[in-house]
Amino acid sequence: MTQTNTHLSHLKTKYGGKIIEAEIQGQNRIKIRVNADDLVEIMEYIANELKFPSLEAVSGVDWETHFEVVYHIDRWDGDPTIIQVQVKLENRDNPEVPSVTSIWASADWHEREVFDLYGIRITNHPNLKRLLLPEEWDEYEHKHISELYPMRRDYKLPEKPFSFKPHPK
Amino acid sequence: MSEQMFIHMGPQHPVNHGLWTLKVRTEGEKVIDCEILIGYIFRMIEKIAESRPFNTFQPLADRLCYVSALSWEASYILALEKLMGIEVSKRVQYLRVILLEFQRIASHLTWLSAFTVDVGMITMQVITFREREYILDLLEHVMGSRMMYNYFRVGGLKHDIPFGFEEDALALTYHLDKRFEEYTDMCDKSRIFRLRSKGVGILNKEDALNLGATGPVLRASGIQADIRKIEPYLVYDELDFDIPVKTDGDCYSRYRVRMEEMHQSNRIIRQALEKLPEEGEINQKAPRKLPKGEIYFRTSDPRGEGGFYIIGNDDKIPYRVKIKSPAYSHLALTSHLLRGVKVADIAPIVASIDLCMGEIDR
Amino acid sequence: MVYGIYEDLVDGLFKFLRLDGQIQASLRSTLIDSLEMTTILLFLIVNTIMLIWLERKAWPRMMNMRGITFIDFNWFYIVIGFLFGILFGILIGISSGILFSILFDTIFGILFGILFGILSGILFGILLGIRFGKRFGKTWKFGLLQNIAEFLKFFSKEDIVPEKADKFPFNIGFFAFIVAPPFMLGALLPLGGEAVIADPAVGFLLIFALFSLYPVGVLITGWSSNNKYSLLGAFRSAAQMISYEIPLILSVGAVVLVSNSFSLVDIANQQTTTPLGLPFAIFMPIGFIVFITALAAETERVPFDIPEAEAELVMGWRTELTGFRYMMSMATEYFILLIGAFVGVSLFLGGSYLPLLDKAMIDTYFPLINAFIFTAKIWLFIFLYIWIRSALPRVRIDQLLDIGWKRLLPLAILNIIIVIIVLVLNPLIFGELQ
Numbered sequence: 011m012t013q014t015n016t017h018l019s020h021l022k023t024k025y026g027g028k029i030i031e032a033e034i035q036g037q038n039r040i041k042i043r044v045n046a047d048d049l050v051e052i053m054e055y056i057a058n059e060l061k062f063p064s065l066e067a068v069s070g071v072d073w074e075t076h077f078e079v080v081y082h083i084d085r086w087d088g089d090p091t092i093i094q095v096q097v098k099l100e101n102r103d104n105p106e107v108p109s110v111t112s113i114w115a116s117a118d119w120h121e122r123e124v125f126d127l128y129g130i131r132i133t134n135h136p137n138l139k140r141l142l143l144p145e146e147w148d149e150y151e152h153k154h155i156s157e158l159y160p161m162r163r164d165y166k167l168p169e170k171p172f173s174f175k176p177h178p179k
Numbered sequence: 180m181s182e183q184m185f186i187h188m189g190p191q192h193p194v195n196h197g198l199w200t201l202k203v204r205t206e207g208e209k210v211i212d213c214e215i216l217i218g219y220i221f222r223m224i225e226k227i228a229e230s231r232p233f234n235t236f237q238p239l240a241d242r243l244c245y246v247s248a249l250s251w252e253a254s255y256i257l258a259l260e261k262l263m264g265i266e267v268s269k270r271v272q273y274l275r276v277i278l279l280e281f282q283r284i285a286s287h288l289t290w291l292s293a294f295t296v297d298v299g300m301i302t303m304q305v306i307t308f309r310e311r312e313y314i315l316d317l318l319e320h321v322m323g324s325r326m327m328y329n330y331f332r333v334g335g336l337k338h339d340i341p342f343g344f345e346e347d348a349l350a351l352t353y354h355l356d357k358r359f360e361e362y363t364d365m366c367d368k369s370r371i372f373r374l375r376s377k378g379v380g381i382l383n384k385e386d387a388l389n390l391g392a393t394g395p396v397l398r399a400s401g402i403q404a405d406i407r408k409i410e411p412y413l414v415y416d417e418l419d420f421d422i423p424v425k426t427d428g429d430c431y432s433r434y435r436v437r438m439e440e441m442h443q444s445n446r447i448i449r450q451a452l453e454k455l456p457e458e459g460e461i462n463q464k465a466p467r468k469l470p471k472g473e474i475y476f477r478t479s480d481p482r483g484e485g486g487f488y489i490i491g492n493d494d495k496i497p498y499r500v501k502i503k504s505p506a507y508s509h510l511a512l513t514s515h516l517l518r519g520v521k522v523a524d525i526a527p528i529v530a531s532i533d534l535c536m537g538e539i540d541r
Numbered sequence: 542m543v544y545g546i547y548e549d550l551v552d553g554l555f556k557f558l559r560l561d562g563q564i565q566a567s568l569r570s571t572l573i574d575s576l577e578m579t580t581i582l583l584f585l586i587v588n589t590i591m592l593i594w595l596e597r598k599a600w601p602r603m604m605n606m607r608g609i610t611f612i613d614f615n616w617f618y619i620v621i622g623f624l625f626g627i628l629f630g631i632l633i634g635i636s637s638g639i640l641f642s643i644l645f646d647t648i649f650g651i652l653f654g655i656l657f658g659i660l661s662g663i664l665f666g667i668l669l670g671i672r673f674g675k676r677f678g679k680t681w682k683f684g685l686l687q688n689i690a691e692f693l694k695f696f697s698k699e700d701i702v703p704e705k706a707d708k709f710p711f712n713i714g715f716f717a718f719i720v721a722p723p724f725m726l727g728a729l730l731p732l733g734g735e736a737v738i739a740d741p742a743v744g745f746l747l748i749f750a751l752f753s754l755y756p757v758g759v760l761i762t763g764w765s766s767n768n769k770y771s772l773l774g775a776f777r778s779a780a781q782m783i784s785y786e787i788p789l790i791l792s793v794g795a796v797v798l799v800s801n802s803f804s805l806v807d808i809a810n811q812q813t814t815t816p817l818g819l820p821f822a823i824f825m826p827i828g829f830i831v832f833i834t835a836l837a838a839e840t841e842r843v844p845f846d847i848p849e850a851e852a853e854l855v856m857g858w859r860t861e862l863t864g865f866r867y868m869m870s871m872a873t874e875y876f877i878l879l880i881g882a883f884v885g886v887s888l889f890l891g892g893s894y895l896p897l898l899d900k901a902m903i904d905t906y907f908p909l910i911n912a913f914i915f916t917a918k919i920w921l922f923i924f925l926y927i928w929i930r931s932a933l934p935r936v937r938i939d940q941l942l943d944i945g946w947k948r949l950l951p952l953a954i955l956n957i958i959i960v961i962i963v964l965v966l967n968p969l970i971f972g973e974l975q
Contacts, residue, residue, distance in 0.1 A: 035473075063385075064393075067503040080488065086397065086402055114391070161226055193853070300934040369934060
């Protein structure tokens with residue numbers, strides 16, 4: 011039994027009911043799907059008990075019907091396993107996912123990026139504001155809400171360039 | 180009674196090699212807190228990647244980082260090949276390893292020049308660029324361009340290497356070995372250099388992992404981790420090389436790790452040149468469409484661990500391309516390193532983690 | 542000696558003028574003084590321009606070094622150039638030797654001619670070697686016109702006073718405390734031998750006093766330009782200069798101790814009476830090293846260029862200076878380095894005399910050679926700083942103060958103690974008091 015299988019069996023025995031879907035992809039990618047409510051609990055288990063100390067990337071995916079946030083977690087001790095945690099967000103109008111910055115400090119910027127480009131609200135994030143786009147991006151002249159978050163699939167380029175007009179106070 | 184003041188460093192300032200802003204709150208010469216603002220050259224590369232056929236994105240993958248374009252290109256191509264399940268010939272793999280390691284040396288030389296000039300040695304800035312120029316000449320001889328190569332293809336390479344490349348490459352590795360000794364003379368034997376870099380910007384093991392450090396920064400903090408060993412791609416498992424590691428986690432360790440990595444790269448190149456097969460298909464046929472499925476593929480970029488998370492949807496346009504940039508995490512952890520240091524130490528610390536704004540602002 | 546020409550010139554002028562006795566006397570001294578002052582200032586300005594030129598030429602070449610010692614040249618061509626140079630030098634030497642012996646009718650003429658020939662041969666050899674070995678771009682001959690062109694360019698630039706700056710100190714502080722003092726020093730500097738305009742009893746103490754006006758100017762300019770980089774640079778500069786003034790003065794104190802004089806001329810003369818005519822740098826090496834280090838800090842040279850650390854503080858205290866002001870601030874820095882070289886050469890390197898050569902002989906037969914020896918030594922001294930600049934990184938402010946207070950100060954005191962002990966044991970080793 012490889013290390014990857016061991017990790018997966020640990021996960022399954024502990025959180026069998028909460029993991030919606032689990033499979034091994036390729037040789038050493040564990041792919042699990044969880045609910046947003048259980049995310050922090052499972053992540054804490056992965057970080058502290060399974061000893062996965064490093065969060066590599068947080069990516070948002072827009073599946074047109076719903077959003078998905080994908081976490082890649084790594085352990086850097088010679089074991090090539092990567093756990094890929096996927097969270098499905100059904101509510102397209104107000105997607106929300108809890109922050110994992112309390113577990114991995116590196117999640118800070120990754121989560122801000124997801125918020126910035128997809129409009130997925132990260133709850134409990136210490137400093138949730140725009141990162142790559144300008145901080146006053148929301149105050150620009152946007153016609154539609156879809157123009158706020160450019161990585162969404164329904165994002166449309168405006169006909170004329172953006173102009174910055176702050177709201178009159 | 181102390182008075183605090185804000186110093187803005189950037190977006191155009193010698194300390195930030197690229198366009199970003201460092202807002203530092205200082206108390207005299209001591210840094211209390213800092214904030215990093217990025218996004219000045221944000222150009223939505225991920226959106227572009229998911230709106231055009233996968234092969235036309237490759238020139239843009241080059242432009243992710245202008246210092247090590249080839250490694251990003253390789254990362255993208257290798258991820259696609261893994262997703263499609265293509266196995267390229269051994270000759271192509273060895274050639275890719277040789278070129279990638281040359282690119283790594285060139286990138287580290289650029290880093291060395293930036294780091295030493297921030298410590299104050301302008302001589303080193305000049306002489307490292309001198310050797311980098313030889314490498315770029317060699318790469319230009321092979322690929323026809325100095326920095327933005329666009330040479331790898333899904334299924335092989337654009338064309339075979341030119342006549343005489345092996346001899347040139349071998350001669351260059353020996354030449355570089357001599358030059359690395361010279362750099363060691365200039366830097367390690369200089370007492371002031373050691374004063375400026377030892378014990379500066381210490382990143383301990385736990386913080387390094389928790390803050391998402393990868394590559395040389397992680398190895399300088401005492402963790403012997405390299406994708407080339409953990410999860411070998413190309414033919415790295417057939418080659419004999421060491422992963423340098425230092426335990427102090429300061430600027431000097433990062434410098435030493437990168438210097439030794441350049442030595443190891445030379446070793447790899449020499450072995451690969453020796454084992455390079457004479458025959459092999461250079462560019463084999465590749466499918467037009469990406470299969471349904473997803474891949475998270477990591478390579479050892481000179482800056483750390485570069486990754487691509489690609490979702491294919493049985494189409495020639497990838498559904499989602501996420502770029503995992505090592506410098507992105509490193510810039511985020513810079514604010515952790517800068518707390519409590521002297522203003523004069525900002526420059527060496529920021530330089531020691533090796534930033535490249537092209538891949539941070541994507 | 543050098544200035545004797547002016548007396549003859551003015552006397553010759555007065556033969557035609559036939560003025561009243563008293564007016565003539567006063568006019569004569571005024572004329573001679575102003576001519577002398579013009580000479581020294583001209584010398585300083587030309588040398589500053591040459592210094593910047595040399596640094597610009599030598600520094601890139603030294604940056605291209607292999608390791609720390611060798612220069613990346615094509616050695617074959619260097620050797621050929623060197624041989625040509627020596628051949629050329631020997632020809633010059635023989636001809637000048639013959640010329641000297643005809644002119645002065647002594648055996649020294651031939652000897653001196655040969656010496657001159659060898660020296661010029663080595664110089665030509667190096668120059669030709671560099672020329673043959675590797676060539677970079679140039680402006681006019683050897684790029685000599687580059688500095689003049691840049692001076693003109695800077696003069697043609699707009700002179701910007703920042704809008705938020707404190708205008709009065711920004712203007713006055715800069716010109717009064719940074720640009721003006723070094724020019725005053727011209728009168729106190731000997732141009733070889735005893736050719737000095739004013740030789741007051743306080744001597745080089747006055748030079749150091751005017752030196753220490755510089756940090757005041759830096760502080761005023763940095764503060765009033767209302768920029769945080771300038772402010773930090775100015776504070777650093779003030780801290781640095783104040784803490785390095787002390788080792789500098791103490792290292793010089795040992796020289797004063799053995800020479801019982803503050804006059805640069807007297808001290809230089811005394812070094813010809815030591816055993817073999819060796820300079821003080823041989824007898825008090827610690828003091829000399831302390832002096833060099835402290836002078837580097839005083840003149841903000843690498844490795845102590847933290848007030849203008851371009852990595853973190855853009856341009857330090859001169860961030861807001863533009864055009865003409867910027868040019869003057871940079872030129873003043875080199876100017877001060879030149880003056881420091883004057884002092885250092887006079888105090889530690891034997892002034893305008895060489896060891897083993899009799900002072901009276903030089904003064905009698907080749908009076909003008911003094912100035913050449915002196916200039917050569919100054920350039921040697923400055924070359925040391927250019928060399929350091931191409932080899933060393935920059936220290937941090939706390940390390941700098943560490944070096945100043947914990948290393949240089951004890952070393953300077955140790956130097957004084959050693960000198961006192963030697964002086965008590967054998968006073969004659971430091972030569973005769975002048």
